[in-house]
Amino acid sequence: MYGALSAKPARRPRADSVRNRARVLEAAKLVFAAGGPAGSLEAVARQAGVGVGTLYRHFPTRQALFEAVYRHEVQQLVELAEQLGTDLPPLEALRRWMHANVEFVATKKGMSAALAVAVHASSDLTAYSMDRLGRALETLLRRAVEAGVIRDDISTEDILRTIVGLCYTHDKPGWQGNVLRLVDVFVDGMRRSQCSGPI
Amino acid sequence: MYGALSAKPARRPRADSVRNRARVLEAAKLVFAAGGPAGSLEAVARQAGVGVGTLYRHFPTRQALFEAVYRHEVQQLVELAEQLGTDLPPLEALRRWMHANVEFVATKKGMSAALAVAVHASSDLTAYSMDRLGRALETLLRRAVEAGVIRDDISTEDILRTIVGLCYTHDKPGWQGNVLRLVDVFVDGMRRSQCSGPI
DNA sequence: GGTAAATACGGAGGCCCCCTCCGCTTTACA
DNA sequence: TGTAAAGCGGAGGGGGCCTCCGTATTTACC
Numbered sequence: 070m071y072g073a074l075s076a077k078p079a080r081r082p083r084a085d086s087v088r089n090r091a092r093v094l095e096a097a098k099l100v101f102a103a104g105g106p107a108g109s110l111e112a113v114a115r116q117a118g119v120g121v122g123t124l125y126r127h128f129p130t131r132q133a134l135f136e137a138v139y140r141h142e143v144q145q146l147v148e149l150a151e152q153l154g155t156d157l158p159p160l161e162a163l164r165r166w167m168h169a170n171v172e173f174v175a176t177k178k179g180m181s182a183a184l185a186v187a188v189h190a191s192s193d194l195t196a197y198s199m200d201r202l203g204r205a206l207e208t209l210l211r212r213a214v215e216a217g218v219i220r221d222d223i224s225t226e227d228i229l230r231t232i233v234g235l236c237y238t239h240d241k242p243g244w245q246g247n248v249l250r251l252v253d254v255f256v257d258g259m260r261r262s263q264c265s266g267p268i
Numbered sequence: 269m270y271g272a273l274s275a276k277p278a279r280r281p282r283a284d285s286v287r288n289r290a291r292v293l294e295a296a297k298l299v300f301a302a303g304g305p306a307g308s309l310e311a312v313a314r315q316a317g318v319g320v321g322t323l324y325r326h327f328p329t330r331q332a333l334f335e336a337v338y339r340h341e342v343q344q345l346v347e348l349a350e351q352l353g354t355d356l357p358p359l360e361a362l363r364r365w366m367h368a369n370v371e372f373v374a375t376k377k378g379m380s381a382a383l384a385v386a387v388h389a390s391s392d393l394t395a396y397s398m399d400r401l402g403r404a405l406e407t408l409l410r411r412a413v414e415a416g417v418i419r420d421d422i423s424t425e426d427i428l429r430t431i432v433g434l435c436y437t438h439d440k441p442g443w444q445g446n447v448l449r450l451v452d453v454f455v456d457g458m459r460r461s462q463c464s465g466p467i
Numbered sequence: 468g469g470t471a472a473a474t475a476c477g478g479a480g481g482c483c484c485c486c487t488c489c490g491c492t493t494t495a496c497a
Numbered sequence: 498t499g500t501a502a503a504g505c506g507g508a509g510g511g512g513g514c515c516t517c518c519g520t521a522t523t524t525a526c527c
Contacts, residue, residue, distance in 0.1 A: 080524060083524075086476090086523095123477070126476085279495060282504065283494070285494090309484080313506095318505080320507070468527100478518105482513105484514095487509095491506090496502100497498100
């Protein structure tokens with residue numbers, strides 16, 4: 070991602086360093102998901118099978134680790150969008166991706182508080198994720214519009230905000246099924262050929 | 269607030285207990301404002317001049333302390349509304365109270381994350397504060413409407429949500445002045461007789 | 468393959484915080 | 498003033514935070 074245009078002939082990053090960084094990231098995801106944003110960093114290091122020193126070298130602060138996990142998660146959603154886009158018909162791909170977003174929040178309930186803190190403390194993280202997710206969604210959306218299966222006056226931002234809004238206002242038990250249903254309603258509403266089924 | 273209808277002739281709460289509880293609450297406000305939601309509870313006890321045991325007896329968990337602080341803050345806004353209502357002309361009272369709400373958030377930036385966590389974790393806290401603040405605002409608002417200085421199609425919830433919304437989307441440096449300006453714009457918009465005088 | 472220099476690793480250690488427990492003090496009431 | 502209930506304080510064991518530095522690994526070059 071970087072280094073190619075550096076002036077110095079920098080030596081390649083060490084293999085163990087790369088490996089450990091990935092391990093810590095994976096472990097952090099688990100620990101924060103289970104224990105919320107206050108989860109122990111020593112537990113992250115143990116889970117990753119590295120020393121605490123290694124953890125702190127890669128991520129000097131808790132906040133830095135939050136941000137890295139967040140970016141990693143966003144990246145996974147982007148890749149999922151690409152895959153769904155090539156594997157499924159347009160409308161179904163869109164619907165599945167929106168469901169995945171909800172589940173993304175659901176499976177990380179503890180994580181979400183941590184991410185909320187991370188996002189709140191760094192506003193360019195919001196911009197970053199809106200941009201990445203927006204581009205990924207753009208492709209799915211355009212394909213569906215061009216196929217003529219959904220209306221053309223919905224923007225990617227409309228959709229992202231809808232998902233966020235639906236998740237945000239639901240924190241009661243069983244909310245996930247409810248939100249998925251609402252997403253389906255929303256997707257139905259976007260369809261062109263309205264058989265006007267009951268909502 | 270309670271105890272009057274208890275069956276047993278319970279003995280009056282001890283004076284030192286009442287005093288210490290208040291001290292801890294005040295100290296917690298300072299510490300959380302300075303250090304955010306992760307502020308040290310031992311620091312709270314030190315600041316309050318009590319032992320940690322006392323703190324934990326009054327507030328068994330960090331969450332309990334958050335909630336108590338939050339309720340206390342809400343109460344202060346309610347009392348401010350009552351006072352402004354009797355001291356100032358209707359429109360000015362309303363405007364001042366809205367400004368106070370913004371400053372309430374501003375002076376407690378660290379605190380706000382703590383409160384966000386508290387509110388997120390306990391949804392009846394949201395209901396409680398909406399109810400209390402709504403009633404307080406109701407009086408101010410009705411007085412202004414009856415005096416004929418503002419339009420009558422704005423609800424208390426409209427106003428509370430506007431304030432929250434304006435604060436929520438502003439976290440850049442210098443946001444406070446900006447939001448206060450927007451509040452003034454909003455209040456101007458509510459005025460009936462637009463003499464567009466300076467504020 | 469061998470070597471030197473750069474780079475990264477691990478975990479001990481000092482510090483602070485969490486929370487419980489219990490002997491001591493203060494208070495309310497008679 | 499007596500006394501029992503209620504509350505107080507802080508020591509102490511457990512654990513997390515983060516830094517520091519001797520050691521191990523890896524790369525680049527011969």
